[in-house]
Amino acid sequence: MRDLVEATWFSRAVLMVIVANALVLGVETSIADPTVDLWLRRVDTVMLWIFVVELCLRIFAHGRKFFTDPWSIFDLLVVGIALVPASVDSLSALRALRILRALRVVNAVPSMKRVVNGLVAAVPGMGSVGALLMLVLYVSAVIATKLFRDIAPGYFGNLGTTLFSLFQVMTGEAWPDIADAVMAEMPGAWIFFVLFILIVSFAVLNLFIAVIVSGMESLEEELVEHDKEDDASNAALLTEIRAIRTELATLRAERDGVPSHLDTSAGGAN
Structure with missing residues (x-):
């Protein structure tokens, strides 16, 4: 599992998903068509769960060392914010911070x-x-x-x-x-x-x-x-x-x- 999450192709694939997710979130702010907006939200949800699976694999591969790396904690917080239910009024504003996932590019590019x-x-x-x-x-x-x-x-x-x-x-x-x-x-x-x-x-x-x-x-x-x-x-x-x-x-x-x-x-x- 450690060889998988540290493989070059795996890092590049995650980087591509991060860039694509940033583009989707940007396009979502400019689309007025409800149908297109619905599909963009579905794509964003799929990408979010890709990030969740990726983090789970990294936690499983590195164990406690995952929580000693500041960049890994940053990734965990950024993805965790996007998992906040939009129905919670007091925390719904955090949904606007989904674009912070684009900052994961920093961790993906040495x-x-x-x-x-x-x-x-x-x-x-x-x-x-x-x-x-x-x-x-x-x-x-x-x-x-x-x-x-x-x-x-x-x-x-x-x-x-x-x-x-x-x-x-x-x-x-x-x-x-x-x-x-x-x-x-x-x-x-x-x-x-x-x-x-x-x-x-x-x-x-x-x-x-x-x-x-x-x-x-x-x-x-x-x-x-x-x-x-x-x-x-x-x-x-x-x-x-x-x-x-x-x-x-x-x-x-x-x-x-x-x-x-x-x-x-x-x-x-x-």
């Missing part, structure tokens, strides 16, 4: 899995950068509120409004309108906006990319080191096997030589 693992490895560093970003935003919001509260109350009337306005400036969304509203009364306000964009958009936000790239590089280095260790252990194993074969050949030669020696000695004695 290259995508490595990318996600790199992102997960970068989470601690991203937390530090996020804290730095929040600190810069908070300090900038306090300064902007004190400077521009009376000039543009719609953007900087209070701390909450200022935080949202600065978030717009940080993302580059409509920031010229915000700056123009302030600079109409305070021409020197451009200094604040230019410095804020340089610090936040070009420095702090790029740190997120740097941390993610660093995390992925670290993961790749670990994989390379692991491959080197495997190669070294395989080479040592081959050396030991060759040594054992040499010893066996020596023992066989000695064993084959002992009877002839005894026969010769016995013949001479006779």
Whole structure:
């Protein structure tokens, strides 16, 4: 069973079903014909039970190890959400999350899995950068509120409004309108906006990319080191096997030589 669920053809077949199911769910949102919609729902149900059977086979093949793999738990949760009865009003909204099954492609494609693992490895560093970003935003919001509260109350009337306005400036969304509203009364306000964009958009936000790239590089280095260790252990194993074969050949030669020696000695004695 383990050979079956780990076979290449089996993984590719599951991947094809995942992609087809994602397409079916997408088409289902655009079909107004009740008959076609009914058939699409039936196809979706068949694919869902294919996923259920696949998970049962994997659980049977791997046993407890299945529940120690985060990706396997993710697959189990995603498929389990789709099994929630639509008649349950409090949980019917979860049916809309059926499209999450398309995310199982990540588990089925090793290259995508490595990318996600790199992102997960970068989470601690991203937390530090996020804290730095929040600190810069908070300090900038306090300064902007004190400077521009009376000039543009719609953007900087209070701390909450200022935080949202600065978030717009940080993302580059409509920031010229915000700056123009302030600079109409305070021409020197451009200094604040230019410095804020340089610090936040070009420095702090790029740190997120740097941390993610660093995390992925670290993961790749670990994989390379692991491959080197495997190669070294395989080479040592081959050396030991060759040594054992040499010893066996020596023992066989000695064993084959002992009877002839005894026969010769016995013949001479006779």
